[in-house]
Amino acid sequence: MKTLEEFNAFLDQQLGDEVESLEQQRITGRNWVRRMWVASLVPFAIFVFFMVRFSLQPASGNEGNRTFIIVALVLLVTLGGYVTRYFMMKRGGVNEATDYRPDFKNRIVKPLISFLHPDYHYQPLNHASYEEFTESGLFEKKAYQMTGNDQVYGKLGEMNFQFCDLTVTHMPVVTVRGQGPDTVFCGSYFIAQFPRYFSTPVYVLSRNNNAAGDGYIQTWHLGKKVLPADAAFNKLFMVYAPDDAAAQQLLTPALMERIVALHERTAAKLFISFYNNRVYVGIDHGTDYFETTLNKSLHNRQMLNNFYLDFMSMLQLAEDLKSNLPIWTSRSFSPS
Numbered sequence: 629m630k631t632l633e634e635f636n637a638f639l640d641q642q643l644g645d646e647v648e649s650l651e652q653q654r655i656t657g658r659n660w661v662r663r664m665w666v667a668s669l670v671p672f673a674i675f676v677f678f679m680v681r682f683s684l685q686p687a688s689g690n691e692g693n694r695t696f697i698i699v700a701l702v703l704l705v706t707l708g709g710y711v712t713r714y715f716m717m718k719r720g721g722v723n724e725a726t727d728y729r730p731d732f733k734n735r736i737v738k739p740l741i742s743f744l745h746p747d748y749h750y751q752p753l754n755h756a757s758y759e760e761f762t763e764s765g766l767f768e769k770k771a772y773q774m775t776g777n778d779q780v781y782g783k784l785g786e787m788n789f790q791f792c793d794l795t796v797t798h799m800p801v802v803t804v805r806g807q808g809p810d811t812v813f814c815g816s817y818f819i820a821q822f823p824r825y826f827s828t829p830v831y832v833l834s835r836n837n838n839a840a841g842d843g844y845i846q847t848w849h850l851g852k853k854v855l856p857a858d859a860a861f862n863k864l865f866m867v868y869a870p871d872d873a874a875a876q877q878l879l880t881p882a883l884m885e886r887i888v889a890l891h892e893r894t895a896a897k898l899f900i901s902f903y904n905n906r907v908y909v910g911i912d913h914g915t916d917y918f919e920t921t922l923n924k925s926l927h928n929r930q931m932l933n934n935f936y937l938d939f940m941s942m943l944q945l946a947e948d949l950k951s952n953l954p955i956w957t958s959r960s961f962s963p964s
Contacts, residue, residue, distance in 0.1 A: 629943065630744050635936050636929065638743045639736075646735045651926045653724045653731065658922040660721025675705040728922060733778075737918050740932070741780055744939075748782035752918075755779055755792040756817050764901040764908035765829055767844055772812060773797045778918045780939070787946060789820045791939055793916045798844065812844050815896060816917070816938050818909040820946035824956040825905045828874040830854075832887065832900040833866050837912075845899075858884045864891055865898070878902060878955045883948055890941050907949065909942050 630638075639647070733752045741750040755776025762769050779792035794817040797809040831850045850868035854875045861884040869875035891898055896913035917935045920926070949955070 629940060632933065632936060632940075635740070635743070636933070639740065639929070639932070642743075643736060643739060646739075647926050650728070650732055650735060654728055654922055654926065656721050657725030657728050660725050661922060663721070672705070675702070725922060729920065732920050732926075733918055736926075737778075745782060745784075748780055751779045751781070753777055755794050756790065756819065760790075760819060761794070761796060761813075761817070763903070763906075764899075765850070765903045766831055766833075766899055766901045766908070767796075767812065768846055770798050770844070773799075773809065776817070777916070784943060784947065785950070786823050787820050787950070789818065789943065789946065791816065791818045791942065793817075793918075794910075795916075810842055810844075812842075813899070813910055813912055815913045815915060816911040816942075818907075818911075818939075818942040818946075820907045820942075822905050822907075822950070822956075825959060826878070826902050826955055827957045828869055828871040829904070830867065830869040830875045830878050830902040832879075832898065833868075834891065834897040834899070834912075835864060835866055837897045837899070854879075856884060861888055864888060874955065878949075878952065880948075880952060883945070883952075886941070886945050886948065890945070893937065893941075902949075907946050909945065911938060 730752075733750075737752070738750045741748050755774070756779075758772060758774050761767065761772070761774065774794070774796055776792050776794040779790060781788075781790040783789070794813065794815070795811070796813040798812055799809040800807075829851070833845065833847075837845070847866070847868055851870040852868065852872060854867040854869050854872050855862060856867060856876060856879050858881065861879075865887065867875060867879065887898065887900065890911070894911050894913050896911050899908070899910035899912065901908040915931075915934070917931060917938075920931070
């Protein structure tokens, strides 16, 4: 696996020219958007100015002329707005503004993913499906709305994986006026699939997570509560499994240390499921990676570095399981 230093060195040495080119595109696009806002506000300001003047004038009894002037003013301001927009669209900057996000993904993100491994593939529009979310065994099957993007998929040894940005919402049956849907999950979602099966399902949840409190996770369906020997781990997480001994065997000190480190670095709620032949990891940090804006400089690499750290943390977590031979079996368990 590539290190963070190698990741940043590739960004500097191989993509440095692309980054600078996109940074200039960002500045051009940002300046165009600002000019567009100013140009759009001018007709509106003129309209408000004349309306205030008319309202301050004493009534002269000639209401017909007054109405005609107001209607004419509205039409002129509307026409002026369209003319301003037309000429602004002809000026340089519109293409830079509209193409900036897809250009960033195609010219920066895609090569970065290929650098991590030639067999890793990037799909900017794809994300995990409803089935891939609910098959973790953690979340109740409800009428969720699934949105997301920026899926990375590939193979590491015998392990197939996918990683994406995912937002899952649900509209409660009973709502108060003006209430929007519940956010069940919003963050990074990872699935790793192995050629062998876990001997029992094991679920790890951050304490005080909203999904359990709102009924989207029914912990009594998940099995018995398990208390690993690591007190620091138990302060942060709850573990459920039908088989206590098998869960203790799966949660090695090294694995629990990785999970705690992931929690401390992201400061996010974690949802982890070891179910059949898959590992599901959800980092509920509310971040949509690779969705850069015209107002944020590309010289700030925090977003790219955070993606790398999340992605590699989950790959390493899944890889660590392969050497723990007693937890594996050749048979799938019943999903009851």
